[in-house]
Amino acid sequence: MTELNSPTELPRTGPAAFQVRQATPEDNAALLALDRQCVVAAATPVGFDRSPDFFARSRPYAHWRAYVAEDDTGLIGVGAMALKPVLVGGRSVEAAYFYDLRVAPSSRRLGVAKAVGDAIRAYTHALRPAVAYSLVMEGNVASLTFVQGRGSRPMRLCWLSLIPVEGIAAADPSRLKVLDTSELASALHLARAAHPDHDLFPFPDVSSVQDRFCRLDGSGFEGLYGWEEGGSLAGCFGVWDYSPIMRMRILQARGEWSWAEGRDLHLVFLTPLGFRDTRGLAEVVRLTAARLRRSPAPGVARVLAFTHDQADSAYAELDQFRPIRMGFTLFGLAVGGEGAPSLGSRPVFVDPADL
Numbered sequence: 158m159t160e161l162n163s164p165t166e167l168p169r170t171g172p173a174a175f176q177v178r179q180a181t182p183e184d185n186a187a188l189l190a191l192d193r194q195c196v197v198a199a200a201t202p203v204g205f206d207r208s209p210d211f212f213a214r215s216r217p218y219a220h221w222r223a224y225v226a227e228d229d230t231g232l233i234g235v236g237a238m239a240l241k242p243v244l245v246g247g248r249s250v251e252a253a254y255f256y257d258l259r260v261a262p263s264s265r266r267l268g269v270a271k272a273v274g275d276a277i278r279a280y281t282h283a284l285r286p287a288v289a290y291s292l293v294m295e296g297n298v299a300s301l302t303f304v305q306g307r308g309s310r311p312m313r314l315c316w317l318s319l320i321p322v323e324g325i326a327a328a329d330p331s332r333l334k335v336l337d338t339s340e341l342a343s344a345l346h347l348a349r350a351a352h353p354d355h356d357l358f359p360f361p362d363v364s365s366v367q368d369r370f371c372r373l374d375g376s377g378f379e380g381l382y383g384w385e386e387g388g389s390l391a392g393c394f395g396v397w398d399y400s401p402i403m404r405m406r407i408l409q410a411r412g413e414w415s416w417a418e419g420r421d422l423h424l425v426f427l428t429p430l431g432f433r434d435t436r437g438l439a440e441v442v443r444l445t446a447a448r449l450r451r452s453p454a455p456g457v458a459r460v461l462a463f464t465h466d467q468a469d470s471a472y473a474e475l476d477q478f479r480p481i482r483m484g485f486t487l488f489g490l491a492v493g494g495e496g497a498p499s500l501g502s503r504p505v506f507v508d509p510a511d512l
């Protein structure tokens with residue numbers, strides 16, 4: 158499937174003088190500028206720097222499409238969707254994920270997000286996914302009101318748990334080994350066992366893991382690591398330094414965030430992540446810290462980032478590292494017909510690529 162097709166002009170939407178069309182690579186500079194204006198006004202306000210490539214955030218997905226809104230001043234809005242294989246209720250299905258919705262502050266409450274959302278929805282329906290979902294940060298009133306006003310329903314509460322690497326007592330890394338492709342099936346088995354019956358698990362088979370690795374090549378993916386106990390794999394984690402794609406700034410860095418004042422946060426995701434028991438999860442934290450123990454550039458804080466369902470008790474093991482937690486709600490949108498699988502009753506796996 159192509160990732161960026163030729164632009165398709167859509168009819169003018171709504172009373173305001175703007176139009177919606179498919180994004181093209183030529184929109185990159187304007188989208189980076191738009192993104193910089195769009196602070197996410199959540200419980201913890203955050204700003205993002207996505208330079209040099211706004212579309213890099215979409216490349217982990219096998220198929221995605223972005224739409225932009227423009228008026229005679231330039232680009233005023235953007236939104237995107239990705240189609241991804243996931244497990245829901247143990248079945249491998251296609252999910253649509255909606256993300257990257259942004260409207261320039263001077264063009265808000267004019268129906269721009271609605272028009273972009275309509276274009277994304279029309280395209281998504283044609284792809285016939287089984288489920289559709291989005292993630293909204295806690296306290297982001299504009300976005301929470303927007304998605305619920307358009308029929309999405311809150312399904313699960315999730316966390317982004319952040320642990321600054323500099324504060325972690327690192328483990329002895331000598332027992333860590335680089336896993337090669339012959340060990341992918343064992344790693345996937347472990348990742349699946351650590352997240353039993355989680356909906357939206359994004360790796361239904363080994364080839365989906367390989368596909369993700371290929372797409373992350375050149376986007377900060379540093380390799381897959383693991384360690385053995387009793388002759389078999391006891392834990393595994395892929396190290397994905399997300400900073401080539403995005404850097405994050407906490408805009409009011411007070412209280413528990415004071416260490417982040419004036420610093421760019423470089424998130425390191427661990428994916429795929431597998432452990433036999435929760436002690437193994439704590440070991441992942443210490444071993445990753447050992448691997449990352451180079452000092453980052455001045456003004457940078459390197460942070461381990463875990464994404465997980467709040468009801469997933471395994472991740473309570475992270476409490477000993479005193480993570481800072483940012484809350485998200487996972488919203489589901491009914492797109493499948495009768496018999497379509499439904500989200501909400503089981504914990505979800507929160508794919509780091511979706512953040």
Ligand SMILES: CC(C)(COP(=O)(O)OP(=O)(O)OC[C@H]1O[C@@H](n2cnc3c(N)ncnc32)[C@H](O)[C@@H]1OP(=O)(O)O)[C@@H](O)C(=O)NCCC(=O)NCCS
Pocket residue numbers: 195196197198258259260261264265266267268269270271272292293294297298299300302303304306
């Ligand atoms: C969220 C966002 C995309 C909305 O864009 P927008 O073009 O202003 O939204 P629309 O004009 O299409 O609004 C449609 C409806 O959404 C709701 N809505 C939008 N902004 C709202 C706000 N600030 N407060 C309450 N409801 C709001 C309203 O129901 C609105 O309908 P109404 O204006 O008739 O009352 C925009 O505020 C934004 O870019 N925020 C910063 C980036 C961000 O948080 N993105 C979402 C990440 S999950």
